[in-house]
Amino acid sequence: MPAGALQIKAISGHPGSVPGRGVQREEDVCKYIDVTTCIGCKACEVACVEWNDMPFQQTSFDNTYQTMPSTAWNYWNLIKFHEHQRSDGTLMWLMRKDQCMHCEDPGCLRACPADGAIVQYTNGIVDFQQENCIGCQYCVSGCPFDIPKFNSETKKVYKCTLCSDRVGQGLEPACIKACPTGCLRFGTKADMRALADTRVQQLREHSGFANAGVYDPPSVGGTHVIYVLHDATQPELYGGLPARPEIAVTYTLWKRAAKPIGLLLALLAAPVAFFHYITEGPKEPE
Amino acid sequence: MRTVVKEGELLRHPVHTRVLHWGVAIFFIPALLSGFAIYSPWAYRAITPLFGGGAMTRLLHPWFSLGFVLFFALQFLNWLRLMTWTENDRRWLRRIRVYVTNAVDHEPEYVDFFNGGQKLYFWAIVGSAVLFLLSGVPMWFPHTFGRITVDIGYVLHDIAALVMLGGFIVHIYESTAAIRGTFQSMTRGTVERRWARAHHPAWYRRVTGGDPRA
Numbered sequence: 377m378p379a380g381a382l383q384i385k386a387i388s389g390h391p392g393s394v395p396g397r398g399v400q401r402e403e404d405v406c407k408y409i410d411v412t413t414c415i416g417c418k419a420c421e422v423a424c425v426e427w428n429d430m431p432f433q434q435t436s437f438d439n440t441y442q443t444m445p446s447t448a449w450n451y452w453n454l455i456k457f458h459e460h461q462r463s464d465g466t467l468m469w470l471m472r473k474d475q476c477m478h479c480e481d482p483g484c485l486r487a488c489p490a491d492g493a494i495v496q497y498t499n500g501i502v503d504f505q506q507e508n509c510i511g512c513q514y515c516v517s518g519c520p521f522d523i524p525k526f527n528s529e530t531k532k533v534y535k536c537t538l539c540s541d542r543v544g545q546g547l548e549p550a551c552i553k554a555c556p557t558g559c560l561r562f563g564t565k566a567d568m569r570a571l572a573d574t575r576v577q578q579l580r581e582h583s584g585f586a587n588a589g590v591y592d593p594p595s596v597g598g599t600h601v602i603y604v605l606h607d608a609t610q611p612e613l614y615g616g617l618p619a620r621p622e623i624a625v626t627y628t629l630w631k632r633a634a635k636p637i638g639l640l641l642a643l644l645a646a647p648v649a650f651f652h653y654i655t656e657g658p659k660e661p662e
Numbered sequence: 663m664r665t666v667v668k669e670g671e672l673l674r675h676p677v678h679t680r681v682l683h684w685g686v687a688i689f690f691i692p693a694l695l696s697g698f699a700i701y702s703p704w705a706y707r708a709i710t711p712l713f714g715g716g717a718m719t720r721l722l723h724p725w726f727s728l729g730f731v732l733f734f735a736l737q738f739l740n741w742l743r744l745m746t747w748t749e750n751d752r753r754w755l756r757r758i759r760v761y762v763t764n765a766v767d768h769e770p771e772y773v774d775f776f777n778g779g780q781k782l783y784f785w786a787i788v789g790s791a792v793l794f795l796l797s798g799v800p801m802w803f804p805h806t807f808g809r810i811t812v813d814i815g816y817v818l819h820d821i822a823a824l825v826m827l828g829g830f831i832v833h834i835y836e837s838t839a840a841i842r843g844t845f846q847s848m849t850r851g852t853v854e855r856r857w858a859r860a861h862h863p864a865w866y867r868r869v870t871g872g873d874p875r876a
Contacts, residue, residue, distance in 0.1 A: 391703040489700045490716050491707060510716035512700065513804045517812040526805065531717065624813040635820055639702055642828040649835035652762070659841045661767035661860035 382544045386496035388488035402498040404565035405543060407552065409473050410575055410604040411614060412585075413559040416441060416455050416471040423554030424453035424475075427539065447474060449525040452536035453551055456615025472603065472614040473551070473560070476523045476536035478502050480597030483623035484535075486631065487518025500565065500600040503540045506532045520596065520621035538600065568602060575604050595620050665851035672858050672869060674847040682737040683848055689729030694830065696723040697823055724802045727794065734791055744775045745784045754778030767860060771874060774864040779836075786829050790822035797822070 383400050421443060425432065433451065435444040441457045458470045482502045485494040493508040494515065504515075504524070511531035515524045524533045539549035547553075548562040561568060572590040579588035589608025592598050603617070611617035667673050675683070696719045699709035706716070713719040750772040758779065760766050769777060776784070797815030800807035837844045843857040858866040863874035 389703045389706055391707075489703070489706065491703060493716075508716065510700070510720040512720050512801075514812070514816070516804060517809040517816075522809075531721070626813045626816045630817050630820070635701065638820065638824045639698075639827075642824040643831075645828045645831035649831060649840075653835070653839050656762075656764045658839060659764055659767055659861075661856070 382501070382540060383498040384495050385498045386482075386485060387492055388485045388494035389491040391491075397498075400498065405499045405501065405538070405600060406563065406565040406568035407478075407538065407549065407601040408561040408563070408568040408571055408604075409601065410559040410561075410572075411470065411472050412575075412579060412583075412588075412604060412606055413557050414455070414471050414473065415557055415559075416457060416469075417556060418443065418455055419554040419556060420473055420551035420560060421451075421453050421455060423550040424536075425451065427542070427550035428452070428537075441471075447523065447525060447535075449527040449534040452476070452534070458613060458615055460613050468606070470606075470614050472617065474615055475551075475601065476502065476538065477521050477596075477621075478536075478538050478600035479520075479621075480599065481623070483518035483520055483596065483627060484515035484524055485518075486623055487514040487627040489514060497540065499543070501538045501540045501543065502600075503537050504533060504535055506530075506534070509533055514627075518623060518627045520618055520623060565598075565600065572602055572604050576608075579604070579606065591617065593618075593621050595622050667852050670855050671852040672855055672866075673851060674853045674858075675851045677851065679737075679740060680848055680851055682733055682740060685733035686730060686737055689726050689733060690830075693723060693726035693730050694823070694827065696726060698827070701820070701823065724798065727798060731791060731795055734787070738788060741784065745781050747781060747785070750774070751778035751781055755782070769861050769863060771863045773862055774868070775862060777862070783829050783833055786825055790825045793818050793822040794826075 383396065383402060384394055385397055387394055430450040433448065438445055441455075443454060444451065447454045453473065453475045456472050456474045458472075460468045460470055462468060478501055480500060482494070482496060484504075485496055485502060488494045489512060490508055490510045492505055493510065494502065494504055496502050509532045511526070511533070513524075513526050513533060515533055516522075516526060524535045526533050539547070539551075542549060552560045552562040561571060563571075569590070569592065572592075576588045576590055579585040585606045587607040587609045589605055591603035591605055591608060591611055603611075603614070605611060605614060607613065611619050665673055665677060692713070695709055696713055698705050699713070699716075699719050700706065700723070710716045710719045713722055754761075754770070754773060755778045757770070761769075761777075761779070797818040800811035800815045801819065804812045837848070841861065843854055844861075847853045855866070855870070858869075859872075859874045866872065866874045
């Protein structure tokens with residue numbers, strides 16, 4: 377996606393530094409999702425499909441209100457429904473808008489080997505650049521939220537862009553614009569975090585949700601999509617939100633440290649062979 | 663389909679062995695190159711254009727690898743008997759210092775068709791080829807095998823690649839510059855008698871009946 381004036385701060389599979397990094401200061405952006413006031417109307421789903429101009433697709437009925445079982449390469453935004461019976465016997469109908477979390481430390485970007493296939497903008501948006509994608513799907517296994525989806529026809533991976541094309545032009549994401557209840561908000565990370573904290577306070581003090589909290593997992597450096605949950609101690613209830621999302625050590629310690637050291641050691645065989653020839657010479661029995 | 667053995671030469675590698683060897687090489691080299699293009703961001707921009715860009719590199723890599731595995735499986739069967747590890751190979755490895763420093767030009771009299779180092783390289787390739795295949799298939803079809811097999815496979819694939827890269831460099835050096843007269847054994851299929859006498863005395867005795875130390 378061309379993203380207007382957005383500055384890049386991280387590039388996947390890119391040797392050396394990021395050109396132009398730090399030239400302009402930008403505010404971190406954030407999408408605020410209050411699951412306690414979501415009514416499951418799916419206006420955000422429709423807005424997403426329409427703005428990104430994606431074809432509607434067939435779905436399967438799985439006895440819930442969900443549009444489809446999970447997000448898809450051409451369906452980046454899905455309300456996940458879950459009926460939860462609490463210990464006192466009362467029922468809670470949980471609905472959570474599932475989409476890319478735009479991690480501050482993105483596992484997809486860490487895993488990606490293709491130069492420039494995934495970029496992170498200075499404002500925190502993580503965006504796939506399909507023209508550079510090689511279809512290896514490492515990002516799929518690098519993402520702790522199971523967000524990137526592969527299209528086997530184009531052999532590219534797709535996901536929510538946080539409407540980088542709109543944000544770059546000073547607009548809010550399409551899903552935010554469509555939300556009728558105000559459970560979706562968009563702004564700076566600091567503002568959205570403050571709003572979330574206020575809402576959590578309200579839920580705890582006035583609505584009897586003692587475990588209410590903000591979902592902004594520090595294990596991935598925080599996210600640029602945050603949730604207000606009635607019960608932040610059990611995020612899994614909300615359509616499998618991981619309590620402690622983590623990037624596999626494969627794409628952290630192994631990729632960052634072991635791989636370059638291993639490659640240097642293996643390539644050391646070449647100068648060793650060369651200088652063996654220079655110092656010991658070939659074997660030439662008489 | 664024949665090997666011309668000239669005066670003073672011995673047949674070392676028959677036609678089918680040579681065809682298999684170069685079949686392995688023809689697939690191995692692009693598999694290695696395309697793999698290392700994806701392995702390191704420092705190699706990516708330099709190597710991917712050779713294969714028609716990043717996406718094409720990714721598309722072709724498993725097919726090169728499959729070709730390599732198939733040819734090598736046949737070579738494995740072809741060489742299994744000759745490559746069987748013996749007590750003599752342990753003895754050879756214990757004196758590898760003498761071999762590497764060229765302190766003695768001749769190999770010890772017990773060295774047969776392959777020496778311990780050649781066998782070590784062969785078994786390293788067998789091991790890493792198995793590792794490659796087991797880890798590579800889930801990475802080829804990640805949706806079928808699930809993310810955990812990809813996370814683990816990624817690491818195993820890298821380890822196998824590094825073993826092969828290091829071994830391959832030594833293999834090329836030993837068979838060309840380091841030991842004169844070796845390369846023609848894989849092209850024309852023959853070696854000079856004095857080469858056989860010096861580097862594979864036990865094999866020399868078996869095929870000629872002559873004394874390698876004479």
